[in-house]
Amino acid sequence: MMELTFLGSGGGRFMTITQKRGTGGFILKDDVKIHVDPGPGALVKSWEHNEDPRELDALVVSHCHIDHYNDCGVLIDAMTNGVTKKKGALIGSKSVIDGIGFHLQSKNYSEGYLKRIEALKSGDSAKVGNVKIIATPTIHSDPTTIGFKFITSEGNISYISDTQYFPDLSKWHKDARILIICVTRPSHNRVPYHLNTTDAIKLAQNIHPELIVMTHIGMKMHMDGADTERKEIEDKTNIKTIIAKEGEKLLIDALSITTSL
Numbered sequence: 001m002m003e004l005t006f007l008g009s010g011g012g013r014f015m016t017i018t019q020k021r022g023t024g025g026f027i028l029k030d031d032v033k034i035h036v037d038p039g040p041g042a043l044v045k046s047w048e049h050n051e052d053p054r055e056l057d058a059l060v061v062s063h064c065h066i067d068h069y070n071d072c073g074v075l076i077d078a079m080t081n082g083v084t085k086k087k088g089a090l091i092g093s094k095s096v097i098d099g100i101g102f103h104l105q106s107k108n109y110s111e112g113y114l115k116r117i118e119a120l121k122s123g124d125s126a127k128v129g130n131v132k133i134i135a136t137p138t139i140h141s142d143p144t145t146i147g148f149k150f151i152t153s154e155g156n157i158s159y160i161s162d163t164q165y166f167p168d169l170s171k172w173h174k175d176a177r178i179l180i181i182c183v184t185r186p187s188h189n190r191v192p193y194h195l196n197t198t199d200a201i202k203l204a205q206n207i208h209p210e211l212i213v214m215t216h217i218g219m220k221m222h223m224d225g226a227d228t229e230r231k232e233i234e235d236k237t238n239i240k241t242i243i244a245k246e247g248e249k250l251l252i253d254a255l256s257i258t259t260s261l
């Protein structure tokens, strides 16, 4: 059995500064506990939903935009128990690893801090416990942005982070049981370097996951009615589609995916 806990479904500047939807990313629990894309609120929402951040084994961060990365520093402090334990891994894009440098140096704990810091580019992989993490390509305004495919004890979980659509993208996420996807804008509306509903449908039709989880919903999509977009994805793909609810847990075993809410 493995578990995913979502700490919000928001993304983009206006959602981030208003917190109409949370921007805390999500936590993957298998034999290890990994926080993915800890945007603003990740620390507070972790505690609100009974996820002790001191238990984390790794932070995995797709890129250095504030809605994905903001709480990285404070979660490193939590993961290392207030910088008293040499523990945990920080795995992310080159921009994330370069950007966090000041935080690490300012603590003056260059030796006894994180156990491991790894910058990945598309095609690279890393391991945390028994979870293998494969970095996948993107086309985004932070040019070092990566997505992730997590190979877990209960199958593959894909996270398509911020990117514009490109045809090869789905090949990297084949065999995903769950497709977590940053869908920023509704159909017929587009912001450069981000996915919209139409793109999400094309990706899901090629990848055929058991479940689609929408996240990173921007303000326009929120105001226009994100559930209409969810339904459009579900109707056109015939694949169960949900919007990540804050605090929602997905329990995943070989046969089923069930939700706590």
Ligand SMILES: [Zn+2]
Pocket (backbone or CB within 6 Å): 063, 065, 140, 162
């Ligand atoms: Zn971004």
